[in-house]
Structures are given as structure tokens and as C-alpha cells.
Amino acid sequence: MVGSVVTPEDVLQSLMNDGTIDSFRVKIINQLKGNVRFSALIFQEELKSNTITMVEQSKVLNTPGAEKQSKRELFDALRRDLESQVLEKASKAVWELILNNNGLGKEISEVVEKVYRRLSGIELPPPPPPPPPPMALAADENSVREGDGLKDSEMGESSARKRTFREMNAQDSRETAVNGAGVHHPVA
Structure with a gap:
């Protein structure tokens, strides 16, 4: 690919082929579940309580005759009624993780940059030299x-x-x- 223009689709395809996308997906899910960050745990609880409130206030459950519907019918009606609202909140949280310049967002940026450079044939800058070792004292015979x-x-x-x-x-x-x-x- 050296000499040709590398498109975002090329980078994405490479990340999908080597399993990086799946790895990031797992990390995002774990963070949203609260396994990694305290704020994600707070978000999870907030999302759960908001969802419960939305279900309790739902038109589907508060419609006369709702108690006569089967559980499956109620569930399908609730999903159609509330799915977009719940997914919108979850989507915002995922984007916050992805765009975070300190945690996962930084890791994603670094990996994308590395793949882009590899596909472009651009040399990575050499790592900084290690610090010189401390001088040994002459007393150490x-x-x-x-x-x-x-x-x-x-x-x-x-x-x-x-x-x-x-x-x-x-x-x-x-x-x-x-x-x-x-x-x-x-x-x-």
C-alpha cells in the first residue's frame, strides 16, 4: 500500500480483520457494566433507574386493558415504545468513552494512528532513548x-x-x- 492513499475504510477494515474492533467492543462493554470505572457504575445505575421510570410511566402499561395482554405482547410493545430512548442514553455513554482523551479514547486513537502509519508506509518516530543509568559510586569496590x-x-x-x-x-x-x-x- 506504500504510495497509495489510505482511506478510513482501509484502516477500519484492517482493525476489523485483526480483531482490534472486537477487543475494543469488549472493553467498552466492561466499562459500561462498571467493571473498570466507578463513573460507569454510576451510569449503569442511572440508566437502570431511568429505564424503570420510563417503563412505569409508559403508555403501554398505563393503557386500559394492558393487564389482559400476554407478557410477550407487553414486552414487544414496551420495546417498540422505549427502545430508542434507552439506546440513545447508552449511545451517549459509549461515545463519551470513545472520545475520552485519557482512557479508552486515547488507546483507540493511538491504535488507529499506528494502523494508519503502517498502511501508509510512514515510519514511526523512534522511541525516546532510555534515561542513562545512574553513575556507580567509586566506593562500590x-x-x-x-x-x-x-x-x-x-x-x-x-x-x-x-x-x-x-x-x-x-x-x-x-x-x-x-x-x-x-x-x-x-x-x-
Whole structure:
């Protein structure tokens, strides 16, 4: 697909094919059920109480002769009468989750962006470099090799690494102390 225009339909098709849409659907349902967020639990209770109120005030149940109808007839009439109102409230809650810039909405945006970039052939920016490890203190004698000042973790790379000016001066100072103060032996 590199070089061609990637449409929203292409991205959606890719998300459907790899199961991402189903995964997000499950996450949305769980959040609406209140398994993940306290506010979703409040919404669930609010939706439940609103639905009960709508059913109690429904024209279907308050129509004379409603008590003579079968349960199936009453249920079908209630569904036709109230379904759109209940679904509208649920739809608003789902969109709030999807558009939330902190939780699930952020995750959805990141996944869509990643799929779009992959389909477009756009390179993802490299991840930021990890922070440098804290400097080891010279007092930790177990981790410093005597003679060259390298930590045990650096010993494997020491032969391929150039010594710094500071390391060379430190080594010269140690050799001077071992050989005698300022005494240089001629090389034969």
C-alpha cells in the first residue's frame, strides 16, 4: 500500500480483520457494566433507574386493558415504545468513552494512528532513548575491576571501546603509585 492513499475504510477494515474492533467492543462493554470505572457504575445505575421510570410511566402499561395482554405482547410493545430512548442514553455513554482523551479514547486513537502509519508506509518516530543509568559510586569496590576502572557490566565491551582521557590519567596515576613516586624505568 506504500504510495497509495489510505482511506478510513482501509484502516477500519484492517482493525476489523485483526480483531482490534472486537477487543475494543469488549472493553467498552466492561466499562459500561462498571467493571473498570466507578463513573460507569454510576451510569449503569442511572440508566437502570431511568429505564424503570420510563417503563412505569409508559403508555403501554398505563393503557386500559394492558393487564389482559400476554407478557410477550407487553414486552414487544414496551420495546417498540422505549427502545430508542434507552439506546440513545447508552449511545451517549459509549461515545463519551470513545472520545475520552485519557482512557479508552486515547488507546483507540493511538491504535488507529499506528494502523494508519503502517498502511501508509510512514515510519514511526523512534522511541525516546532510555534515561542513562545512574553513575556507580567509586566506593562500590565489588563492581570495579582493579587496574582499568571498568565496571563488571562494561568488561565485555572494554576491548572495543576507546579509553577516555580521564581513564588514562587515572591509570597513569595508579601505575605511578605502584612503581614509585615519579620514578620511570627506561625501556630496554
